[in-house]
Amino acid sequence: MSVLRVDRITKSFDQETVIEDISLELNKGELVSLLGVSGGGKTTLFHVIAGLSRPDQGRILLNNVDITGRPGQVSYMLQKDLLLPYRTIEDNVALPLLIQGMKKKDARKRVSGYFSQFGLEGTQKKYPAQLSGGMKQRAALLRTYLFSEQVALLDEPFSALDMLTKSAIHDWYLQVMEQIQLSTLFVTHDIDEAILLSDRVCLLTGKPGHITREIRIEEPRPRGKDFPLSRRFLEYKQQILSHLESQCSETISVS
Amino acid sequence: MTKKSPSTISKLWSCSAVLAVLLIWQLMTGSGMIDAFLLPSPLQVGKTLITEFPILMEHSVITLSEAFVGLVLGILLGFFMAVIMDRFTFLYQALYPLVVLTQTIPTVAIAPLLVLWFGYEMMPKVILIIITTFFPITVGLLTGFRSADPDAVSLLQAMGAGQKQIFFYIKLPEAMDPFFSGLRISASYAVVGAVISEWLGGFGGLGVYMTRVKKAFSFDKMFAVIFLISFISLLLMHGVEFLQKLCMPWKQNPAGK
Numbered sequence: 122m123s124v125l126r127v128d129r130i131t132k133s134f135d136q137e138t139v140i141e142d143i144s145l146e147l148n149k150g151e152l153v154s155l156l157g158v159s160g161g162g163k164t165t166l167f168h169v170i171a172g173l174s175r176p177d178q179g180r181i182l183l184n185n186v187d188i189t190g191r192p193g194q195v196s197y198m199l200q201k202d203l204l205l206p207y208r209t210i211e212d213n214v215a216l217p218l219l220i221q222g223m224k225k226k227d228a229r230k231r232v233s234g235y236f237s238q239f240g241l242e243g244t245q246k247k248y249p250a251q252l253s254g255g256m257k258q259r260a261a262l263l264r265t266y267l268f269s270e271q272v273a274l275l276d277e278p279f280s281a282l283d284m285l286t287k288s289a290i291h292d293w294y295l296q297v298m299e300q301i302q303l304s305t306l307f308v309t310h311d312i313d314e315a316i317l318l319s320d321r322v323c324l325l326t327g328k329p330g331h332i333t334r335e336i337r338i339e340e341p342r343p344r345g346k347d348f349p350l351s352r353r354f355l356e357y358k359q360q361i362l363s364h365l366e367s368q369c370s371e372t373i374s375v376s
Numbered sequence: 377m378t379k380k381s382p383s384t385i386s387k388l389w390s391c392s393a394v395l396a397v398l399l400i401w402q403l404m405t406g407s408g409m410i411d412a413f414l415l416p417s418p419l420q421v422g423k424t425l426i427t428e429f430p431i432l433m434e435h436s437v438i439t440l441s442e443a444f445v446g447l448v449l450g451i452l453l454g455f456f457m458a459v460i461m462d463r464f465t466f467l468y469q470a471l472y473p474l475v476v477l478t479q480t481i482p483t484v485a486i487a488p489l490l491v492l493w494f495g496y497e498m499m500p501k502v503i504l505i506i507i508t509t510f511f512p513i514t515v516g517l518l519t520g521f522r523s524a525d526p527d528a529v530s531l532l533q534a535m536g537a538g539q540k541q542i543f544f545y546i547k548l549p550e551a552m553d554p555f556f557s558g559l560r561i562s563a564s565y566a567v568v569g570a571v572i573s574e575w576l577g578g579f580g581g582l583g584v585y586m587t588r589v590k591k592a593f594s595f596d597k598m599f600a601v602i603f604l605i606s607f608i609s610l611l612l613m614h615g616v617e618f619l620q621k622l623c624m625p626w627k628q629n630p631a632g633k
């Protein structure tokens with residue numbers, strides 16, 4: 122059953138169409154990646170799904186309810202952690218609950234239960250500046266999760282981290298996802314990351330951007346550390362690369 | 377030998393500079409190079425400060441209460457202006473030039489007019505202080521409100537936050553730093569503003585005391601009151617810094633892991 126349905130979305134800015142006729146379905150507990158070059162309209166699509174801007178055409182459905190142009194339904198997370206520097210981690214994470222009108226005391230209580238699950242023990246009373254980059258992204262992810270347990274939109278959430286931290290956070294992410302089964306739409310320009318984390322990878326190419334290919338990653342979960350070194354992994358990567366190359370005559374800035 | 381922190385060393389330097397100025401002053405006046413009735417020596421000023429202390433305190437209470445009332449009202453006005461100017465763009469465009477214009481009015485010129493309009497009591501003094509203190513507050517807050525990260529604002533919007541929540545969760549805390557910078561300036565303006573308005577009419581206060589001792593050519597008392605005003609201003613600025621630390625706990629040891 123699909124939790125989120127993106128139905129034929131088209132959006133343009135200043136006469137220029139950025140994304141065209143994009144349709145997507147996200148099933149419960151599934152992780153779908155949108156993979157494409159930078160500036161391909163991925164962020165525009167996220168703003169439309171999050172209700173921050175209205176599409177020219179098309180609809181967004183959450184559990185079969187039309188939420189087009191209505192913020193406050195699905196949460197998103199960016200490359201920047203956007204933790205507010207003047208709030209403790211605990212109060213940052215509790216922010217979506219406070220915005221929904223929960224009392225501060227109740228919100229803190231509710232939040233505290235998740236800290237160990239997300240590997241954030243002992244950071245409750247700290248300020249964001251006191252945490253490492255990887256920890257901050259975990260906190261931001263917990264905040265995203267607390268906002269909506271249904272759908273999370275992650276916009277290149279790990280791309281600002283260094284390689285080792287990134288790899289560690291991938292392992293952690295796969296573990297946490299096993300437990301919480303969050304339906305996730307994941308934007309990235311990192312092919313390895315897309316294959317490692319996703320159930321399906323949607324390739325967004327062209328100008329205006331549209332989805333030209335969808336690849337299912339059949340690898341069973343939980344996925345181990347050896348998956349990225351396996352032959353199957355390389356075959357997926359080959360498939361994706363050759364598709365991207367056939368689509369873009371321009372230089373591809375994938376990492 | 378123990379290592380000294382950079383701030384201790386910089387304090388050492390600034391203290392010795394002040395001491396050096398006082399020492400040179402003392403030597404010049406003490407040796408008779410400058411006549412004592414034109415410029416009293418620092419030691420002389422110190423002695424006067426002690427003997428005049430009870431009277432100075434009486435006047436200080438008056439000046440400080442004017443400064444306090446004016447500053448509080450100035451903060452309130454500054455806050456109100458900043459909030460409405462941030463909320464409504466047309467008000468920002470309409471009022472900003474007007475707000476800047478109020479700062480070009482010379483205080484000394486407007487003070488006697490205020491005395492004519494509002495009498496010799498507290499009212500004209502408070503009004504003058506409001507005019508001089510609200511500006512740094514308004515500008516500080518506006519800068520802060522506008523420095524809010526637009527990505528953080530849209531994230532909160534995506535979470536369903538309204539204007540009010542965005543204001544309290546992002547804009548207001550974002551503006552704390554520039555607000556306190558403004559307040560530091562405003563606090564010292566408030567004291568100076570009170571003194572200036574007392575010069576031009578009043579029954580008590582450090583400014584009134586100043587005009588009296590000037591007419592009597594008691595330069596030692598004049599300097600005593602100047603010392604006192606500087607000291608009060610410094611004290612107020614430190615008070616603001618202390619308040620800032622209390623209000624912004626996240627600024628404490630930000631690098632500690």
